[in-house]
Amino acid sequence: MNSKQISAFIKSGEMTRKPVGDGLYIRVQTPGKASWEVRYTVNGKRKFITLAGGQYPQVTLADAKAQAAVIKANAKKGIDPKAERQKSNRVEIYTVDDLFVDWHAGLCKRLKHPNVPKRIYEKEVKPYIGQQPIDSVGARDIRDIIQKVEESGRPSTANDTLMYCKQMFNHACKLDLAKNNPASPFSVNDAGGLEKSRDRALSMDELSKLFPILRSYPAAFTRDNYLAIALLLVLGVRKNELTEAKWSELDLVSQLWHLPAERSKTGVAITIPLPTEILPWLEELKMRACGSEFLFPSRKTNAKRGHISPDTLNHALSKMFGKPVNGGTRHYPNVFAQANIDHFTIHDLRRTCRSLMSGLGIPGHVAERCLNHKLKGVEAIYNRYDYLDERREAHEKLANSLIPLVNSDSRLNN
Template sequence: MNDKQVKALIKQGEHARHAIGNGLYLRIANQNIGYWVVRYTINKKRREITIGKYPDLSLADAKFNASEIKREVSNGIDPIAEKKRNKTPEFNTVDDLAEDWLKECAKRLKHPNIPRRVYTKDIAPTIGELGIDQVNPRDIRAIINNIAESNRPTIANDCLMYCKQLFRHAIKLDLRTSNPAEAFTVSDAGGVEKSRSRALSLEELSQVFKCFRENHNQFTRENYLAVALLLCLGVRKGELVASKWEEFDFEAALWHIPQERSKTGRGISVPLAPTVIEWLKELQIRAYGSEFVFPNRRASKRFGHISPDTINAAIQKLFKQEKMPVAHFTVHDLRRTCRSLLAESGIAGHVAERCLNHKLKGVEGIYDRYDYLDERREALSVLVEQLKSYV
């Protein structure tokens, strides 16, 4: 059959199927349209696939495509199955791979925003637009070195861990055969991290808050009250900065932290001393009707509340400017300071642990379900009375 015969058959418009040879057929459909169809048998099943429309695909090209399909079938490849496979997502760049990996993280991690933040801020700018197979160990070293040089050893270690996970995901998807991050260890990134033991004394706290007041133009009143609340309540930074006014019951003097924002996975009611309530009511005025206790100060940010790094950055800025009169400390050290001050005040260990919303260990943690609310209220009241003259 030649092109002239093909045109004649289509012009007739008779709905039919005409054999061309080697499994190729011309199928005439309604409205005088001809389609090329290839029939084949694989795994003892008869199948057919449409490969194009005439004249978009010429007779010569249709014959060539049919011979290619027959060759694939002889090698055990089913073109219909391959066509379905090609509907799966395409992974061209590291950004494509990362998006798929981060979706997996969201299924198994309680806080999937953490690897997403590290990837977006520290990994993507260097390799995000590269092809997945183009990334080499030198790229990984550049990423972790940049972070380590910015004095963020913990983030450098986390970043290395996420790079390893990311490219293991690539190997799992058969997009790479090797992991460019696998040979690196924490000694190449942020180093082995030592457990911190820093807790501030009352004298140091007095100097710290004096420094905050003297630099009120750069260390805002909201930051000042946030530090005071972290010290007097012993809560985690993430629990405080994302808190909403609907969680607070001033009449009952309680803050109900929901379980989805609690690191332990259990909600807890935090008793509020009168002085703490006064600070919160001041923050409520400063919030200007926001649902958040610490509303975002920039409308373009993705959080409705301030960034988790806002307080850290404000304190570290004072250290960099050499204005802070005490040895270096971090926001998390305030929580350790709270625990130390509770111990110094003679608060029983199990009560102090519950004040910090720690899970009790061992058998005691399994059987002791009592929440110690009254005991915690008394303990935190003692702590506030001890601290309010310094804050």
């Protein structure tokens, strides 16, 4: 077919494909519009492919014949143009940041909390090798990263950082983006060491020293942080469950907090009773939130999230132990050591809550449900009772024992 015959075919309104010659076809699927196709054979299979670059007449007959000749020549060599086109449409994965995005997309489908590896990558890995080409990252780069984390006094995070680096570069090897995994030679002994189960819980004597110290350093430990510590001790919830809480979850009239399943670590929703004694804390937080939907709104105007960072409380506590945070230049003395308070973490407050409940004579199964722990064994299968009334009484008892320590602040006594 020549150009005149092709134009006549298009105007005829016939919806079909017609051969032009040498494997080139003109195809009409929409009245008045035609596209070029090439028939080729690769690995014994006959296929059609639409030429890229536009329809007729944007792609002239001469250009279409030239493209068809290249396609057929490559097909004889076993190169499938459709497969090559799919390769060219792939998202380019060149830097470590590109690799993380591709790897993390898979995690989002499998993990309940994919933000954990994302947070560790963005804080511990990205600043050092995020913009490097994947094949340029070596074992010494990985060693520098995990040593820096370990030297900052976060052995568990160092181990997690190493674990995620191994997984991420294994992903690179699977995709043929790297010949070897630069993190594979390292073990936990090179990072944070073998982790032991923590059993740290603060005593009432330590708590009686803790709150006056926190009140004495409002610049290092803000009022919001102070109230967060008190709530964690009384309610026994996990840190992120509290710091990401929304006012819409709380019913201050019924004194109930409906923690949804998607924010619960166990994946099961739970209703948490709110003791009467802590309602003034919540009312103060609501006033301080200035209309935010979160109990603890972000303190940065350009923050990506509406609530405070997952590290906010950790950093504030670190300051009180005399540790500089994020390269900060302002140093505080280790005021807790001066008061004979041994090192503890935010998560240890949850264990402290459980220990204090035992000391108050609260039955173990009730205390476990207060911490939203799943019941075990046969009891988990048959016991569907949620102990709401018993849990309310347990939290009230605990609140009554802690209120004198927390509310020594004159602002709450007025």
